[in-house]
Amino acid sequence: MTQVSNPMQKGLVQKGVSARHIVAIVISALIYGATIYISRYFPIKIGTIQAIYPAAVFAPLFGMWFGIWGSAGLVVGNILSMLVVGMNPAVYPLALLAQFMMGFVPGIMYRKINIESMKDRVYFIFVVLLGMLAGTVLVALNLVIFQKVPANVAWGTVWAWMQVSNSLTAAVFSPLLFAWMSDYMNKSGLFFKRFWG
Template identity: 75%
Template sequence: MVISALIFGATIYISRFVPIKLGTVQVLYPAAILAPLFGVWFGVWGSAGLVIGNILSMVVVGMNPAIFPLALLAQFIMGFVPGIAFRKVRFEGTRDRIVFIATVTLGMMVSTVLVALNLALIQKIPGNVVWGTIWPWMQVSNTLSAAIFSPILFAWMSDYMNKSGLFFKRFLG
């Protein structure tokens, strides 16, 4: 949990300095690429670390995490869905890659809906802005980028994670 919280939180914090935002949503969100990996590698604890890392990054920049409950749940879902659905230490064939990409995509789609609901219901951003501009953009900044780059990082890093003993063989640890 500590590893995912620190790396995820630092990635969010650093990417906050990208000046282009749609509402409170960052146009560039590299943390979305790491989130599924932490869920797969560290199980439920890696997914929980995503929430803690996001809270830490919010506090550091003066944001109140209490007004982002659905967005924080979304951070957990980004790791939870791929983490519970894909419990292998490496890709063993094309089917594994397809399943991994599908679970990453599903997790990102669900999480972006939660972020959009947080923006519309709690932050009172008009629905046409949320669903017509912000949510579609999150499909590029979160879903598409994670579907492309998460499998590459997984293939590259998973043997190291497994050999180092950091990979959780069971989702609940």
């Protein structure tokens, strides 16, 4: 077995970590972007209002599993989904930052491999809601500042409904998916602890 003694060689070996970071970004971007794209065409609606936003379920999970790299993947995935349908991402800077925050806030606050107790579950839901709150505020600001939507519509209608379609959806389904998938993610070596260093 060859030992790496030269500091320069050590640096080259450590650069292998960046490949895992890219894997985290790609996985997050593909799944998140595909979920957004599909939900554009098959939205789960009550009348004309989207009742459930499936991508919101994945956003906190990728932040928890992959840290900052998963959160970056959310932004990349959203940009890709916009480009595919002919939208201009430059019009949505705060909305793209919102995607990042929906993953980053829970990712930095919940550092456990799984949900072990009711206390964990309550805290998990709290950090998911906090990330969704930060994200939905940024989306509403994007509507007002860049898309010129009247403030009363952005805050009174769109933002208020996002608390159901995004926040409530994530609070209900993200813990279930986390409990189901995290053991697999940990055993596969794809858990966030591998991506923070």
